[in-house]
Amino acid sequence: MTAPHDRGGWPVDEPIDRDEHEWADWERMTQSLVGVLGAKGIMNVDQMRRGIESMGQAEYESATYFERWSATIETRLVEDSVLTTEEIDKRTQELRDRWGYTE
């Protein structure tokens, strides 16, 4: 089966949205983090792509562009033993609590 990222020629229900959008702060931070991880030799572009491609179809389809970047960063950091999933989840929960984010 064709993986979800390999989508050249796939039919779509509606025209592709080509509008630009204002970057959210977290998207800028994600972009910066990819640069840092590249400079430090922790994640190259091929590892980054592979992490995105291994998200699984449902998660891939529902994620936005930079959410996919964020997911592959997490995959790579855990894989390289820079952080554990538990550490990431704990920190995420702390931030959610601090900002009252309940979604």
Place this chain on the structure above:
Amino acid sequence: MSGASQLARAFSAGDSVRVRDETPSHHHRTPHYIKARRGRVVDFIGAYLNSETRAHSGDGLPMVPMYRVEFDMADLWDEYATSSADKLWIDLYEHWIEHDTRSGGTGR
């Protein structure tokens, strides 16, 4: 890139080639819509680190020859109606293409 000149090359500009019809589970950049399709080598464009092994934390060595390969758009897409002269150029690692032994050169 350095090292390209002494690398043995299996293909030359003008060669008729067929893209391998494989879907390995590892990372690869060859899109599905050109697999098993026939095209022509436009040029050798250099030797590059192998992204398929680098994606899985290998060093990407040995370097792999890369070729720019041309396809007729009408061969890739059913009912392609824009212009029969339209081409797709796509850069492919050497291990993704094989000499096309069929006469005619392009198509499926």
